[in-house]
Amino acid sequence: MMLQRKNGLRAVAAGALVVSGLLALTACGSDDNSGSSGGDASKQAGNIKCEGKGSLLASGSSAQKNAMDLWVRNYTAACGDTQVNYKATGSGAGIQEFLQGKTAFAGSDSALKPEEVTASKEVCTDSQAIDIPMVGGPIAVGFHVGDLDKLTLDAETLAKIFDSKITNWNDEAIKKLNPGAKLPDLKIQPFHRSDESGTTDNFTKYLKAAAPSAWPHEPGKAWEAKGGQAADGSAGVSSQVKQVNGAISYFELSYATSGSIPTVDLKTGAAAPVQATTENASKAISEAKIVGKGKDLALQLAYDTKAEGAYPITLVTYEIACEKGNKADTLQATKSFLTYLASEDGQSVLKERGYAALPPEIATKVRETVTALS
Template identity: 35%
Template sequence: MNIKRIGSVAAIAIAGAVVLSSCAANEDNAGSNSSSSSSTGDMSSLSGTLTGSGSSAQQTAEATWAAGFQEQASGVTVNYTPDGSGAGRENFMSGAADFAGSDAALKDEELSGEFKNCAADSKGIDIPVYISPIAIAYKVDGVSDLTLDAKSIAGIFSGKITKWNDDEIAALNDGVDLPSSNITVVHRSDDSGTTQNFSEYVAANAPDVWTEEPSQTFPFQVGDSAKGTSGVASAMQGASNAITYIDDSGAGDLDKAKLMVGDKATELSAEGAAQVVADSDVASGREENDLAISIDRKDTAEGAWPLVLVSYAIACQEYEDKDKADLVKAYLGYVVSEDAQKAAATEAKSAALSSELSEKAAAAVASIK
């Protein structure tokens, strides 16, 4: 897979739930950068309401997709609330949401459970819709150029490294005047796919320091916590000498550390995140249309950014309600289209799906009944 990065502009600022009626979409989002044409066909006859819940990392992308979709399906209202990946999966499984956005694929124990909106014997499937680098964002007095590696990141976020001028950080930043200030760690308080991806990276690359199993719940009693991408960004704005992990779409004007990838200090980029996904395989042992990605967290290719998240739309393979299936299928068909992916890449600073992954995602969407 070869995922191409589209140029980015400032992300849409969204404080709460994404709730877009067709009129609002047409009047207020005319500049959403989505084309009026897509590969999903005529959707003008569709009507109804779609409810999505989950990933706060997807928040800006979901607003962009909803606007573009509703230009083509004016009878459909798309509601999306950024409750966090874990809550989104719970809401989908309980029937409170028609689809979920999640920065982590369904777990085996979830797949063995009940999906209220799905037809009998049908389960949820994971469809990749959003690829984004996770930033190690910081706000440190007098420091605007910082390099960290997996070991130092693991040390900071586990509470083992507590001062900015710690020898381990200093060794990676020759010539940088690091303050002796205490490090303020900010992490997610909710069940978060971003935390899952972050912890997978440090566990894979610094297992002697990050001794906990990868999890969607932050495992250490250190620092301050906040809910969702926007909550973490807000907490960072009010903090000093602080550091966090955050989807790049929410990093705003925070400084971003370089990451040691192999023996090179690498700047964050959507291209680098996309490269890692292209180098990774679809996870084995899943259903035919389930496209969970087994991310290569140790990818050291030139420019690679292995601290990446792949975020999914989770839908029923077969819905109990045929009309709802038609709406989900139409919306997600638009989401994985070239137009929608380019629009999200522009607004959310994400990487558009590669043509290969887009084709696989489109085939998975087409299989929804």
């Protein structure tokens, strides 16, 4: 079983590297924003309809970075008149740049707050920003405990680990969940995000929903619990887990697969512990409900699901754009790029990078919403 798990991680990581290698020759985005000239450039490149030209700037969620890298390479290879530059600054910073009018759209792993919607009316002419879900996936809990490559935890134990209530890997609570495992007398070193992060928001929403008595803190993009160590971005926390014996942290599955980092199986109340896989995340995301109003497609995720095979620590990354009143010089390119992301082709490549495609019924609404942007 342990050998199978290691081989599975290596296979997925190898698949991602193959895709990356095949796409390495395609054009990447540019940081230069001086060339945004708008225009009516329109052509069909394969299944991608290219419209607009110039520089398309966006920033935000680091959770979707690996997916965005692939999307940008595919799109710019087909649509050479548009240079797409996406900076993984974190959800909080991305929303702030969008609200300051610096970017055409933002990526966020959390839906807009009411005050952010209000602020967006300053940059969206006679309108406001909306949440457009585009990519989903599991938030894996990666660990580095000697040569251990299989570990089961539940929400209560995770909450106590990240709240510094359980501090050693041979704690009785961990032993009980992992009978027969060789758990060392080793200090637990939990890492959390130092930046405001939608990944943190979703992870703490899971802890609050699934273990409310063990997690006294309010969910949010900023980490509230005491103790632990911090690192910047998903790349930062995952690299710490890779390097530090005794470490544990939360990050998107793509970072675990690319770094060959083993991940926690979750005891949820289902018949068997649930692995962090795109398929299992899709089962949980399919239970999500649209709670946004009008064209806003904010989702309510089922963090406390006990459904068989449903992995509950999930996130959905939204692209944040103006429903109306988008900047004229980037509107067509924004719609063209987001149309590709929401298309069957755009969604079908996600699994290669450890992400989950949108459920069909949500994807249909997303395509309708993108088409109506003005």
